[in-house]
Amino acid sequence: MTDGPTYGFDTLQVHAGAKPDPATGARNTPIYQTTAYVFRDADHAAALFNLQEVGFIYSRLTNPTVAVLQERIATLEGGVGAVCCSSGHAAQIMALFPLMGPGLNIVASSRLYGGTITQFSQTIKRFGWSCTFVDFDDLDAVKAAIDDNTRAIFCEAIANPGGYITDLDAISAISDDAGIPLIVDNTSATPYLCRPIEHGATLVVHSTTKYLTGNGTVTGGCVVDSGKFDWSANDKFPSLSQPEPAYHGLKFQETFGPLAFTFHGIAIGLRDLGMTMNPQAAHYTLMGTETLSLRMDRHVLNAEKVAGWLENDPRVDYVTYAGLKSSPYHDRVAKICPRGAGGLFTIAIKGGYDACVKLVNALEIFSHVANLGDTRSLIIHSASTTHRQLTIEQQRAAGAAPEVVRISIGIEDADDLIADLDQALAKASS
Known part of the structure; x- marks a missing residue:
């Protein structure tokens, strides 16, 4: 075609x-x-x-x-x-x-999936490669991290787990100037x-x-x-x-x-x-792939509704969904992701680590799994699972602090998802 x-x-x-x-x-x-x-x-x-x-x-x-x-x-x-x-x-x-080759490096966003951070910070050393992690919102820091041995810049369009949106136009301008x-x-x-x-x-x-x-x-x-x-x-x-x-x-x-x-x-x-x-x-x-657009439209619609409800819940400290007007990344949605900010975000629970564990254990519709992007709604406590190999500082930089859970919103009825979160938050805060 x-x-x-x-x-x-x-x-x-x-x-x-x-x-x-x-x-x-x-x-x-x-x-x-x-x-x-x-x-x-x-x-x-x-x-x-x-x-x-x-x-x-x-x-x-x-x-x-x-x-x-x-x-x-x-x-x-x-x-x-x-x-x-x-x-x-x-x-x-x-x-x-x-x-790549021995002695060469890449510059990567600090907001990445925990397994990617481990792969880039530890595993690629076995090949003689290295990685410098930078906050990609700091464009001067990205430029400064590039040297004669840099061979690529790496980031996520919508970062896992926080749902942060990268300014790809600004980052690609830097890579173009560097010839990488x-x-x-x-x-x-x-x-x-x-x-x-x-x-x-x-x-x-x-x-x-x-x-x-x-x-x-x-x-x-x-x-x-x-x-x-x-x-x-x-x-x-x-x-x-x-x-x-x-x-x-x-x-x-x-x-x-x-x-x-x-x-x-x-x-x-x-x-x-x-x-x-x-x-x-x-x-x-x-x-x-044959139903991708249908599913993504529903993921976005549900995520907007659930994230909006969570943002107004007093038991939740903050929500990182870029589709919310309160998000510092909201202005990037129209430019980078014009059809919506996706179905992935994190929430910080008042009560910290223990409250996160109680929340995960109390949910009924949400599945506690190390995956995302499923038709089913999924949840995980990243700090104790996907990001557990990282230091506390790395976890916070990646958006996976101990008081945070990652939510992947599925295509179920949004009201049912809200009701499930409501009863689980009640148990987590008791």
């Missing part, structure tokens, strides 16, 4: 990348549960392995079901290509892998609420586990390539601009142009890291 009329989001989320199966006429994309593919002949096999022809070799690299999902997500994000992988964390490593890519995690917003590439992002990553799938059944990740970055503009990105020994000196930027990063992600990233998305997971996520 790349040629011809310009289709709307609701049409693309159902049809992009997909067509009836040529062998059977099946209208839904089949689950191609196979490890390998028969080559037409020896020349065909050689051409595929030399990257001279596009096709299917082995399902660690490419799979027809996964390929449909890749095209669909790339289309929804306005990118030229995408690489799906096994999880959101895998997508982050996949995004950084072609850019901006990587935006768009998991919490989805391309329906925010299109980071339109705000200057070079790469977009997703945990497809969350809103894109929407039903809490499978894990997955995706890296979307904008196709707009010139990897040969300087010598900072030799993996993409210089000869690749494994492919007889092929230069990805020179050979594949705007699709250089996408082809590298498959031919090198998936080949050597093996962070493959399985075809059944791709199938579930494809089904989820």
